[in-house]
Amino acid sequence: MRVVLTADADALPPLVLEAPLPDEGRRAIAGEWWYRAWAERDSAARYARLHAAMQALDAPQNLIDGCRRAGFDEVRHADICAANARRFEVPDPFADRPTPAAPLGRGDLSARERLLYEFTAFGCVTESLNASLLLETHDRATEPGIRGAVHGLLADEVQHARLGWAWLAWSGQQGDVGWLAQHTPAMLQAAASRNLSDSEALCARWALPALGYLPQADRVAIFVRCVVEVIAPGLARFDVNPEPMLDWLEAQAWV
Numbered sequence: 149m150r151v152v153l154t155a156d157a158d159a160l161p162p163l164v165l166e167a168p169l170p171d172e173g174r175r176a177i178a179g180e181w182w183y184r185a186w187a188e189r190d191s192a193a194r195y196a197r198l199h200a201a202m203q204a205l206d207a208p209q210n211l212i213d214g215c216r217r218a219g220f221d222e223v224r225h226a227d228i229c230a231a232n233a234r235r236f237e238v239p240d241p242f243a244d245r246p247t248p249a250a251p252l253g254r255g256d257l258s259a260r261e262r263l264l265y266e267f268t269a270f271g272c273v274t275e276s277l278n279a280s281l282l283l284e285t286h287d288r289a290t291e292p293g294i295r296g297a298v299h300g301l302l303a304d305e306v307q308h309a310r311l312g313w314a315w316l317a318w319s320g321q322q323g324d325v326g327w328l329a330q331h332t333p334a335m336l337q338a339a340a341s342r343n344l345s346d347s348e349a350l351c352a353r354w355a356l357p358a359l360g361y362l363p364q365a366d367r368v369a370i371f372v373r374c375v376v377e378v379i380a381p382g383l384a385r386f387d388v389n390p391e392p393m394l395d396w397l398e399a400q401a402w403v
């Protein structure tokens with residue numbers, strides 16, 4: 149299912165637009181793709197850090213290898229997103245933005261707990277949301293280059309989510325993971341701001357599913373559906389109570 153694209157914008161087909169796209173719209177959609185390129189670079193840095201931390205624990209080799217592969221995937225994703233963004237001929241507003249890939253979770257967690265927190269927050273939650281968003285984006289994108297780019301990301305993001313669930317499963321065999329439940333609202337909060345808040349104003353005006361830019365209402369619907377149908381049941385399967393997460397979701401004004 150993987151589509152290999154190069155980072156060379158010249159290798160991608162020219163943009164195929166169904167209607168003229170004014171400068172502001174061009175900047176909005178290019179900005180979305182540039183933002184994705186930055187987020188992929190940040191994810192690559194995160195997986196590199198997680199890979200090093202996993203090696204310090206007695207973790208299964210297949211999970212360590214999976215994390216290493218995920219890091220390489222994210223580097224390739226960043227190239228794909230940047231190549232797509234370049235087709236809009238708009239400079240990268242995130243070119244100088246650092247990629248801190250800051251550790252997630254409270255600082256008082258042990259190294260093992262911190263790793264479990266991060267794989268749950270980033271793998272089970274964020275990567276599952278990424279995969280759901282990309283699936284719908286792919287279904288609705290009609291511009292050939294963008295559809296190909298999304299196709300190239302989608303299968304990998306599904307694998308990255310699986311890595312998170314596999315880490316949770318393995319951790320559950322080593323000891324109690326139920327303590328994660330109290331942290332799930334914070335995990336969702338962080339994922340929501342990453343998925344839903346960025347470029348909100350421009351999104352409301354320029355969302356064009358044909359170009360891989362979904363309207364805010366659709367993003368919210370995808371987010372809620374993924375939490376209720378994928379993430380909450382997945383957590384429950386590994387004895388992490390999903391109720392705090394679902395209560396948080398229900399309390400959000402934007403739902």
Ligand SMILES: [Fe+2]
Binds near residue numbers: 188222225305
């Ligand atoms: Fe990615």
Ligand SMILES: [Fe+2]
Binds near residue numbers: 191275278305
């Ligand atoms: Fe990913």
